[in-house]
Amino acid sequence: MDRHIVVIGAGYAGLAAATRAGRKQRVTLIAPEDRFLNRVRQHEVAAGHAEHRPTIAHVLRGRNVTHVQARATELDLAGRKVFTDGGRTPISYDTLVYALGSRTAFHSVPGAREHSYPMERAEELRDRLRRQDDAAVVVVGGGATGIELATELAEAYPERRVAIVDAGEVGGRYSAKGRALVHETLGRLGVEVHEHTEVTAVDDEGLTTASGRIEAGIVAWTASLEVGPLAAQSGLAVNEQGEALVDEYLRSVSHPDVYVVGDAAAVTLPGIGRLRKACATAQPMGWYVGRALARGGASKPYTYRYVVQCMSLGRNSGMVQVVGKDDAMTGRVFGGRTGRLIKAAIVRYVVLGLR
Ligand SMILES: Cc1cc2nc3c(=O)[nH]c(=O)nc-3n(C[C@H](O)[C@H](O)[C@H](O)COP(=O)(O)OP(=O)(O)OC[C@H]3O[C@@H](n4cnc5c(N)ncnc54)[C@H](O)[C@@H]3O)c2cc1C
Incomplete structure (x- = not known):
């Protein structure tokens, strides 16, 4: 039987x-x-480095996938239809894959949305940094x-004042060795660190915090991620954060199709x-559901285990923190050039893994 699968996102x-x-x-x-x-x-991108972004057509080549370039605006879950912007007729499905991701959360901090750059606007941040080469920049998060x-x-x-602010500890989620590596790098690069500093407002000239002002002409906001409202608005079962509740096969608990x-999720x-919320968790979910749908349905519950958390620390350095299968920190950390190379290899693999 020819079943039609619609993936959004x-x-x-x-x-x-x-x-x-x-x-x-x-x-x-x-x-x-x-x-x-x-x-x-x-x-x-924010720092001005060129980025290779493959076209979606290139990623989809050779697959029986039609890309409709539009935004889903409404879901009719009973009628199995997706409405999109641009006045198109709704698209019907037998099975829907909801993959709309997340966006930066501003946590209702006054002025944050208006006066700071989330990473969705990395290109605007890059241009602003280029235009105002003497302005200090403060990164929240x-x-x-x-x-x-x-x-x-x-x-x-290197000539610009760069600061980082967190309500808790910067790099607080990592092991003692990982944190030490992060702080050593921030220190070497001259980044000003403000810990246990809760941001209460953002304006054109910087931050108001519970412990005083931090002046900066440019503010970048990376505090955390939240989901959009479409799942809740459409009637999918969600938790208090609007994230869709799923069973062990990653099907909505309210709408198994x-x-x-x-x-x-x-x-x-x-x-x-x-x-x-991570690309490291998102992509394996996509693989699992895609394979299950190719076969006509999932036979085994979804499983996952963490291996590492990694990040770059500038162009030539990085940190790879080895974790247990449940994401618990271990004392094993790879830093410096090795950490950077591992991180870069993982990022490359992620793009190859889209196919
Ligand atoms: C700067 C930054 C650095 C990060 N670094 C890491 C890292 O090193 N390692 C890691 O594991 N994670 C990292 N993350 C987190 C990671 O990017 C996310 O967890 C990941 O993108 C989630 O993947 P996703 O497919 O669920 O959603 P996304 O990648 O957010 O994709 C969502 C898709 O949905 C589309 N979409 C949104 N709304 C609609 C709509 N209404 N209709 C149709 N389409 C829509 C979007 O256009 C997009 O195509 C980072 C995030 C940021 C912002």
Whole structure:
């Protein structure tokens, strides 16, 4: 029987699902962009480095996948239809793969949305940095994204004052050895570190924090990720954060003809716990669902184990933190050039893995 699979979202999870399902089934992929956005390299774009973004047509070549370049605006889950912008007729499906990912969360901090650059606007941040080469820049968020951005900017602009701010510890999620490596690198690059500093407002001249002002002409915001409202608005079962609740086959608990993959899904696995929002977790979900759909349905529950967390620390250095299968830190850390090479190899593999 010719079943029609519709995938919405062309990130790590959606493309991985579409290319695999499209080996055997008829698939329509709905996403607004014509080139894959490799989000994990957005900090490099901000620092002015060229980025290779393959076209979606190139990623989909040889697969039975039609790309409809549009944004999903509404889901009719009872009638199995996706409505899109641009006045098109709705697209009907037998099975839907929901892979709309996440976006930067501003946590209702006054002024944050208006006066800071999230990584979705990395190109605008790059242009602003080029225009205002004397302006200090402060990065809000001391997780991997913030650290990657701060180190990349400090290296690209050695004369500029670069600061990083976190409500807790910068690099606080890593092992003692990992944290030490992060702080040693920030220190070497001259990045000003503000820890236990909660940002309460953002304006044109910097940050107001619980511990005083931090002046900076340019603010970058990497605090955390949240999902968009479409799942909840459409009536898919979601948790308080709007993330779709799924069963052990990554099917919506309310609508089993809808699979949810990547950052949009709230996935909890036995012995592993709640999966983190990451390309490292999103892409394997896409592979799993795509393969299952190519075969006509999932036979084994989804499984996953963590291996490493990694990040770049500028152009020539990086950190690879080895973790247990449940993401718990170990004392094994690879830094320097080795860490950078491992990180770069993983990023390359991620793009190859889309097919
Ligand atoms: C700067 C940065 C660095 C990061 N670094 C790392 C890292 O080193 N390692 C790691 O594991 N993770 C990293 N992450 C997290 C990682 O990027 C995300 O977890 C990952 O992108 C999630 O993949 P996804 O496929 O679920 O969603 P996304 O990659 O966000 O893709 C979502 C897709 O949905 C599309 N879309 C959105 N709305 C609609 C709509 N209404 N209709 C149709 N399509 C829509 C988008 O256009 C996009 O194609 C980083 C994130 C950022 C921002």
